Amino acid sequence: MTAMKTKRVGKQSAVLPSKPVILAGGSVAGLDEAKGPLGKYFDYLLEEDLFGEDSWEKCERKMFAEAVEIAINKAGKTKQDIDVLMGGDLLNQIISASFAARALGIPFLGQYGACSTMSQSMVVAAMLIDGGFSKYAACAASSHFATAERQYRLPVEMGTQKPVQAQHTVTGAGCAIMAAEGAGPKVTAITIGKVEDWGITDSNNMGAAMAPAAAETIRAHLTDLQLQPDHYDLIVTGDLGKLGRKLCLELLDEMNINVQGRFYDCGCEVLDSESDKHSGASGCGCSAIVFNGYLLPKLQRGEIKRMLFLATGALLSQTSVMQQDSVPSIAHAVAIEGQVN
C-alpha cells in the first residue's frame, strides 16, 4: 500500500493542500429573483417562468443545463473538458440534475442534500480535484418555485395562504467550475455535515429546522481547523431565512461563537424585502445563484478575502411529513480564499 498523507483534520473536516480553483460561476434566475436586490448580478434572467418549455419541471432542468453551460463558457472550457458533473435539486429522484446531465453528456454523480446541494457538490468536487481524480468539475444545483410548490405543497392555483415562518422557493440554477489549475478563488478546506434534528415538525418552518445544522457545522469547522470566526470576512449560510438566521445566531451565541458583522444568509438577501415573501427565500437554487452570481465575483475581485460557504438543507419528504416525522437537516461547508491579483 502506498504511504499516504492524511488530509483529514478533526472529526468532520479536511484540508486541500493543492487548493482547487473556482474558475467561473454561472447563474440563471427567475422573475422574482430578477426583481430582487441581487437581480443585476445574475448571468441570465428568465422572462417567463417556463423558459420556453411546456412544464415547470422542463424549465427547471433547462435552467440547470444553462447555468452549467454559462459557467463552462466563462471558464473558457468546453463540455468535453469537464470530467465530472456533481449536483442535484429538490425534485423527486433529482430529475432536474439527471435530465440536465443527459443533455450535457458529462460523467455525472448525482448529489442529494436538499438545499445544501450547492455546497455538498463543491465539497465532493474539491476533494476529487485535490486528490488528482478530476481536472475540471462542474458543481450545480437548481430549484423552481412552481415545481417545489406542486411537489411539496398545494396547487398554486388554490391560492393557499402560508404561515409567516414559511419561505419562498427560489427559481434559479447556479454552477461553479472547479479546477486543478488556473486563476481564481481557491478552496482551502471542507467540512462534511452531520444530520441534526431538534424536533421541528412544522414543515413550513424549515429555517428553524436548519438553524442547528448550520450552527453545528460552523462549530465543527472552526473546532476542526482551530480557527476563530474572525478568520473569515464572511460566513455565508444558504437559505435559513429571517427566522432561521435569527435562531442560528442565537445558537452560535450560546456556543460562544461570535459572528457579528460577518454573517450573511443568501435566503435573506435574494428577494425584494418589500414583496411579501414571509421569512425569505429557500431552495437549492437560492445559495446556488447567490454564490455563483453575487459572491463569487467578489471573491474573484479579492473584495472577500476569506469566506466560509455553507448551504443548508432540510431532509424532509412529503411522506416523512405525512408520517409525522420531524425535519432532519444538514449543512456542508467550503472554505474559500479570494483571488489575489
Next chain:
Amino acid sequence: MTAMKTKRVGKQSAVLPSKPVILAGGSVAGLDEAKGPLGKYFDYLLEEDLFGEDSWEKCERKMFAEAVEIAINKAGKTKQDIDVLMGGDLLNQIISASFAARALGIPFLGQYGACSTMSQSMVVAAMLIDGGFSKYAACAASSHFATAERQYRLPVEMGTQKPVQAQHTVTGAGCAIMAAEGAGPKVTAITIGKVEDWGITDSNNMGAAMAPAAAETIRAHLTDLQLQPDHYDLIVTGDLGKLGRKLCLELLDEMNINVQGRFYDCGCEVLDSESDKHSGASGCGCSAIVFNGYLLPKLQRGEIKRMLFLATGALLSQTSVMQQDSVPSIAHAVAIEGQVN
C-alpha cells in the same frame, strides 16, 4: 499550488494507487430475498416486512441503519471511527438514507443514482480514501418492495398485474466499509458513468432502459484502462433483470466486448426463479445485498480474483413518466481485487 500527480485515466476513469480496502460488508434482506437462492448469505433476514415499525418507510430506514451497523461491527470498528457515510435509496428525497444518517450520527453525503447508488457511493468513497480525506467510509443503499410500489406504482392492495418485462423491487439494505488500511479486497480503479437514454418510455421496462448505460460504462472502463474483459473473473451488473441482461449482452457483442462466462447480473440471481417475479429483481437494495452478502465474501476468500462491479440506475421519476419523458439511466463501475491471503 502543490504539484499533483493525476490519477485520472482516459475520459471517465481514475486509478487508486493506494488501493482502498473493503473491510467488511453488511446485508439485511426481506422475506422473498430470504427464500431466494442467496438467502443463506445475508447477515440479517426480516421476519416480516415492517421490521417492527409502523410503516414500510420506517422499516426501510431501519434496514439501512442496521446494515451499516452490521458492517461496522464486522469491520471491528465503531460508529465514531467512520468519517463519512455515503449512500442513498429510491424514496423521494432519499429519506431512508437521511433518516438512517440521523440515527447513526455519522457525517453524511447523500448520493442519488437510483439503483446505481451502491456502486456510486463506493466510487466516491474510494476516491476520498485514496485522496487521504477519509480513513473509514461507509457506503450503503436500500430499497423496499412496498415503499417502491406505493411511491412509483399503484397500491399493492389493488393487485394490479404487471407486464412480463417488469421487475420486482428488492427489500433489503447493504453496506460496505472502506478503509485506507487493513485486510480485505482492494478497490483499484473506478469509472464514473454518463447518462444514457435510448428512448425507452415504458417505465416498467427499466432493464431495457439501463442496458445501454451498463454496456457504455463497461466499454468506457475497458477503454480508459486499456483492459480486455478477461482481465476480470466477473463483471457484475446491478439489476438489469432477465431482459436487460440479454440486451446488455447484445450491445456488448456489437461493441466486440466478449464477456462470455464472466457476466453476472444481481437482479437475475437474488429471487427464486420459480416465484413469479417476471424479469427479475431491481432496486438499490438488489446490488447492495448481493454485493455485500454474497460477492464480497467470495472476494475476501480470494475465490474471485478480479471483479468489476457496476450497479445500474434508471433516473426516472413519477413526474418525468407522467410528462412522457423517456427513462435516462446510468451505471458507475468499481474494480476490485480479491483478497490475497
